[in-house]
Amino acid sequence: MIFTELVLNNFGAYAGRHVINLRPENNGTMHPIILFGGMNGGGKTTLMDAIRLALYGQRAKCSGRGNLGYGDFLTQLVNRQTLPEQTTEIELSFESIFDNHWQTFKITRAWKRYPAEGKDSISIIRQDGYDSNLQENWDEYIESILPLGISNLFLFDGEQVKELAELDAPPPSVVDAINSLLGLELAEKLAVDLEVLASRKRKDLASKAQLATIEEIEAKIKEKEKAEKIAFDKVISLEDRLKKAHQKSDRASSKFRTEGGKIAAERSSLEEQKNNLIAQQKKQQEQLRILAAKTLPLGLIDNLLADAEVTGKQELKIQQFKQAQSLIDERDEKLLAYLKDIGTSEEYNTKVQFFIEEENKSLENTINSHGSAYLEITEDEFQQFISISKNKLSLQQKQAKDILNELQQISNEMDAIDKQLTLAASPEEYDKLQKAKDRAVQAVSQCKSDLDLAKTQKNQLTLEIEKAKKELKNYSQKIIDSDNNQHIVNSITKVQKTLELFKEKLTLKKLNKLENEITECFRYLLYKSNLVYKVVVDSDSFSLSLYDPQGKLLPKQRLSAGEKQLLAIAFLWGLARVSGKKLPIAIDTPLGRLDSSHRTNLIERYFPSASHQVILLSTDTEIGEKEIVTLREQEAIAREYLLEYNADNGHTTVNSGYFW
Structure with missing residues (x-):
C-alpha cells in the first residue's frame, strides 16, 4: 500500500483547497521519506487526523475528538471561515493490491458545517471509475488491508511513543493490536464460536424442567x-x-x-481603590501648593529672568570699567612724567599723550554706550540671583513636572475605575x-x-x-446426559483445550520471532549496541524484559529516557516487520526527548528503513538543520513541505521546501 495524494478542502486550519503529493519518489527514483515541517499548532496533527478520518470515517481514532458524537466532531473540523453552503472535503489517494492486481484508489469524504444525520458522504473511485460495491462495503475492505486495530502501530505520534516508553506493559489498545497483528485473535474468535455451539447442544440435552x-x-x-x-x-x-x-x-x-456582574461583585474593592487614589491626589496637590509658595512661580517669567541675567552681567562689567578708569588715569600721569624725566623729545611725548587720550575716550564711550545702571546689582546679589534662577527654580520645575505626571496617572486610574463602576450591574x-x-x-x-x-x-x-x-x-x-450430543459437547471441551494449547504455542512461536525482530531493531538503533543482548516479550502482558550480554536481567529503569523511547520505537518497528504487511508509516513529532546521539541513530537508521513510505511531521527543533542535511545526503527524502501558520487569519498553507 502506498499513499499517493492527500487533498484538504476547508478542513481544520486549511482554508480553501490544498493538494499534497505523497508519492515516495523523485524524478522516477524511489525515496521513502515525505517530510512535513511545521511549528506547534501549525496543522501537523490535523494532517494525521485527515488520513485516519479518510480511511476509517466514524471509527477513526482522531485527536481532540474525546466524547464528541461524529456529527459534532465533523462540525468542529470545518474551517471557521467556511460559508454554510460550502463543503469540507478530504481526498486520500493510494495504490494497493486488488484482485491480485496493483490498482489505484481515491477515497473522498465530504460534509457541510452541520452534516445531515451527523454523517459525511463517502465515494470510492477505483481505477478512475466509481465502485459502488466497494463504497457500501468500505469498512470491511479497509480492514483487509489496514485494520483499524493495528493502525496505531503504523500511524502514531511522539506522545504515543513516550507513553509506551514509560509503561511497564503496553496499554490495552496496543495489546489488542498485537493480538490482531500476530493472528492470535482468530483462536479467541474460534473459542467463542465453539462456546456458542456448545450452548446450543446443551439446550438439546436438557430435560424440559x-x-x-x-x-x-x-x-x-x-x-x-x-x-x-x-x-x-x-x-x-x-x-x-x-x-x-x-x-x-x-x-x-x-x-x-x-x-457587569463581576464588576458589581468587586464594587467595594473598586471604591476602596478610588478612595485611595483620591487621598494620593490630595497629597500630591498639597506638594504642588508647597512648591508654588516658593520660587516655582518665577518659572512664569522665564523671558524676564533671562533679560535680567544679561542686564546684570552688563552692569557688573560697567562697574568694573569705572573702577579701572581711575587707576588707568593715575598710571597715564606717571607715564607722561616718566617720559619727561628721561628726556624724550616733545614730539614723541605729544604722540604718546594723544594715544592715551584716544584710549580714554574709547573707554568712556564704551561705558556710556551701556547706558545708565538701573538694577544697581552687586556681584554677590548677582550670584544669588543666578543660584535661584538656574538651580533652585530648575529643581522645583522638575519636581512640579513629576507631581503633575503622577496626578495625571492618578486621574487616568480614577477614570478607569469610574468607567468600570458605570458598567457595574445594579x-x-x-x-x-x-x-x-x-x-x-x-x-x-x-x-x-x-x-x-x-x-x-x-x-x-x-x-x-x-x-x-x-x-x-x-x-x-x-x-448434560445425552450420548450423542454429549459426545459433541465433550469434543468441544477437548477442542477448546486443544485450541488453548494451540494458541499458547502459536503465541510462543510468534513472540519468538517478534523478540528477535525487536532485539535486532533496538540494537541497531542504540549507539551502545553492547548494552542489550536480548529482548524478551512476556506471553501474557506483552511487557518487555532486557538481558545484557552476560545473560543477566537489565532493569528497564536503568535506561535513559531517550533509550526507553528507542525501545518503544524498536517495539513498534519489530511488530511492523513481523506482520509482513507492506504499509506506509506516518509519525507525528517523532524525536521527543532523544539526546543528540540517539537522535542521530534514529535519523540515519530508522527513518530511511522503517518502511517503503515514511511520512514525518516535525518541528524545527526535532529534525533541525543538521538532521535535514543528513537525510538529504542519504537521498532518503522524496518530498519536503512546510506548513506555515498565519496567526492573523488562523490559516495554514502548505508550501514546498523545509525550514532550511
Missing part, C-alpha cells in the same frame, strides 16, 4: 442486557446533557462577566445574574452526579450479566 431453567436464566440475561443497553444510552444522553450544561454554565459566567441585576450563574453551576454538578450514578448502574448490570452467563454455563454443564 432443566430447559425451562436454562430459558429462565437466558431470559434473565436478555432482560439485563436490555437494561444494560438502556443504561448505556442513558450514560450517552447524560454525557450530552453534561456537555450542554457546561456550555450553559460557560454562557452564564460570560454573561455575568460582560453585563444590585437587582447583579442578584439576577448571580442566581443564573449559580443555577448553571448547580446544573453541571447535578449532571455529573446523575452521570456517575448512571455509569455505576450500567457497570453493575454488566457484572450481573457476566454472573448470569457464568451461572448458565455452570448449570448447563451439570445437566
